[in-house]
């Protein structure tokens with residue numbers, strides 16, 4: 001069993017926020033992992049400061065061409081912890097968005113962010129993947145379909161992402177215990 005954590009790969013993303021943010025930040029040398037609002041930005045900062053794995057994932061994405069937008073949001077289902085998908089299909093500039101189910105236990109939210117950042121690293125490593133259909137193909141190839149939640153036919157999981165989420169969670173709990 002991989003994990004009880006469920007994440008979904010979007011086919012079409014309906015993210016209402018980013019485009020203005022995208023353009024505002026394009027010119028800067030900001031990290032490739034960007035919050036779309038203050039709460040999401042703080043979340044990224046907390047992950048980086050409290051988890052060595054989180055730090056490593058952000059470093060790897062900073063060195064890639066992929067730009068990752070992160071948003072905490074309320075989901076209509078409790079089954080979903082997080083999801084990732086392309087903001088738009090454009091092979092000259094690749095943007096994905098991660099949405100984290102919130103509010104939840106904060107450690108779980110951060111672990112979900114680590115999990116999704118691992119997916120972002122998987123996508124970053126495949127330069128040809130720049131739209132939703134290529135993304136679906138990639139995960140059909142490298143992922144396992146999540147069949148437990150029958151309704152979520154576009155859900156896949158990778159062992160690496162599941163393990164990354166668990167490792168981040170362990171690191172976070174260890175950091176809390178030391179403080």
Ligand SMILES: [Zn+2]
Pocket residue numbers: 006007008115116119156157158161162
């Ligand atoms: Zn996943």
